[in-house]
Amino acid sequence: MSDAPKKARGRADSSHAPRRNAPPREPAPIGFAARPNPARIAAHLGLAVLGALVALAGTLVQAAWFPGGLIIALLGSAGLFYGGRILTRTQIGALAPAGGWFITVFLLLSGRPEGDYVFGDELGLVLFMLGGTAVAVICATTSKVPQSAIHSGRSGT
Numbered sequence: 001m002s003d004a005p006k007k008a009r010g011r012a013d014s015s016h017a018p019r020r021n022a023p024p025r026e027p028a029p030i031g032f033a034a035r036p037n038p039a040r041i042a043a044h045l046g047l048a049v050l051g052a053l054v055a056l057a058g059t060l061v062q063a064a065w066f067p068g069g070l071i072i073a074l075l076g077s078a079g080l081f082y083g084g085r086i087l088t089r090t091q092i093g094a095l096a097p098a099g100g101w102f103i104t105v106f107l108l109l110s111g112r113p114e115g116d117y118v119f120g121d122e123l124g125l126v127l128f129m130l131g132g133t134a135v136a137v138i139c140a141t142t143s144k145v146p147q148s149a150i151h152s153g154r155s156g157t
Helices: 003-016 038-064 066-088 092-109 122-141
Strands: none
Touching: 038 066, 038 092, 038 122, 066 092, 066 122, 092 122
16 A cells, blocks of 8 residues: 555656756856847847937927927837837847937037038927937836736736
């Protein structure tokens, strides 16, 4: 009678026991030590180009319709930065379009040798530059991308 539980327990223990003769595996490198992924690099470059295009469109919209255009331009920038973060699930996904956006806005702010600016008024350009930078920092430093409860099938996890 005591033999049956020992055999059952012995089989259960042996199936879950770790292999003792297997060589240890080295952990896969992560971050900058990992192998470059060409698809991810292309996605980041595409996001940087989109950031430059959104910055160019934002400069034109915010200068044309000052109070409403500034809000539209900042919402477009925020959508791109947050969308890049969600798409790639990394902070670099938000920083890539922000880098393209920032470089484009900085080049447009530098003006021409004659002293002309692309932006219409000084208040609009300051608010667009500071607002876009703040939105980029917020999107890049969020701690976690929200996960849907649909993935696990349980709510609250």
